[in-house]
Amino acid sequence: MAQYGGLLTTTSGEVWVTANSSPIALQARKTAALQGTSGFNTRVTHTFPSGQPVVAFVHCTVEVEITQTVSGNTITIDFLRPNATGTAYVYFFTIFPQTKPDYGMAVWDASGTLILTHETRTLVDVVTIGTAGVDASSGYNINTTS
Known part of the structure; x- marks a missing residue:
């Protein structure tokens, strides 16, 4: 049986593909x-x-x-x-089942669980800050906004 689903990308180019993954x-x-x-x-x-x-x-x-x-x-x-x-x-x-919105985009997985909607706030674009092993710019010494 063929796999089907959607391929979505973030504004920075990361790819997320259904049907074999669920977003965090x-x-x-x-x-x-x-x-x-x-x-x-x-x-x-x-x-x-x-x-x-x-x-x-x-x-x-x-x-x-x-x-x-x-x-x-x-x-x-x-x-x-x-x-x-x-x-x-x-x-x-x-990772948890999403709430069905009144309107908009919704994606279900093969088992029928709603895994993504236009209201889902997925974890994307995580950026490393600080320098591992350098006390002055890592751990509790990090003070950065972006």
């Missing part, structure tokens, strides 16, 4: 208030579909130590010892 997409955005108080730690948790990958991206408005753990299908981001009061924004990307 933004499932949730959560925020946390960070307190610059000694011993005050903040935790953000998110449950994702079992058996799927999960990637968390974090942006903080103040310096803070960040750790991540995954247990089963729950990911936990801990914010430890912030140096001032601020906000943490956490973006969780994973």
